Amino acid sequence: MKKFYKQAASAAIDSGFAIHLDGRPVKTPARNPLHLPTLQLADAIAAEWAGQGDEIDPATMPLTALAQGALDQVAHERERIVGRIAAFADSDMLYYRGDDSQQALIDHQAEKWDPLLEWARQRYDVSFTLTYGIMHQSQSKQTIVRLSEAVEAQDDFALAAMLSLVGLAGSLVAILALIEGAYDSETLWPLMNLEELWQEEQWGSDDLASQNRAIKKDEFLAAAHFFALSRT
Known part of the structure; x- marks a missing residue:
């Protein structure tokens, strides 16, 4: 997938922290909000998104994948x-x-x-x-x-x-x-x-x-x- 954003950053929300790409919140593959429990984790995941080149490579984003697993898989199963x-x-x-x-x-x-x-x-x-x-x-x-x-x-x-x-x-x-x-x-x-x-x-x-x-x-x-x- 081609990179479709310029900036990635963490953002405080009522339930914890989110990841914003050009100001828009990221969702998981199952369309759940990518809400994270700590600022440290949110900053590290934002850094994974910010570090992508012209193409987004999920293999270089292990923290993102684990967070998606927590929200899409563990929470429902x-x-x-x-x-x-x-x-x-x-x-x-x-x-x-x-x-x-x-x-x-x-x-x-x-x-x-x-x-x-x-x-x-x-x-x-x-x-x-x-x-x-x-x-x-x-x-x-x-x-x-x-x-x-x-x-x-x-x-x-x-x-x-x-x-x-x-x-x-x-x-x-x-x-x-x-x-x-x-x-x-x-x-x-x-x-x-x-x-x-x-x-x-x-x-x-x-x-x-x-x-x-x-x-x-x-x-x-x-x-x-x-x-x-x-x-x-």
Whole structure:
């Protein structure tokens, strides 16, 4: 799409903040007003619009896309979105460790991942069952319920960020630690790629895998940034 405006700016409104293009308010693809909860987020999204060249490239506007998701998707399908995120309470990547032939990997996972699980144990008064190998083993009902409640307590903008974050990380525990300030995104990202990075240390890197991981890291950091900007 060709750029059709000259100026982009945030604007205060009764319900928060909006984005104006040449003085006219922006709407989402579903025609909802693009109303934002904080000035910081509005300014960052306005900067995405202002930074476009002759053609508007949605791929360079991750914060805009996440805000649109919060307003068009989460607000109208909240129960389904909560369910998608909370499903990781029973299938979190952190529960799955190497098999009996991979003791060095198991030890590495324990060193790096166990502190995250211990944080969650203390924070939510839950327990975890670890699996060695690939067979699924369900977590306790109390663990699933309490982690799910932590998801359900989030607002629509947080849920939009979390939907992206858990999909990229494969871990609800890690993302709860992120949004509660126990870990930062730069620290978490290598932990979420621990096995892949460990394999590279053993056998060497793969250029395509490294490129894909870099793309996903940018998406992960953008979603974490979106969450931080959306806090009042």
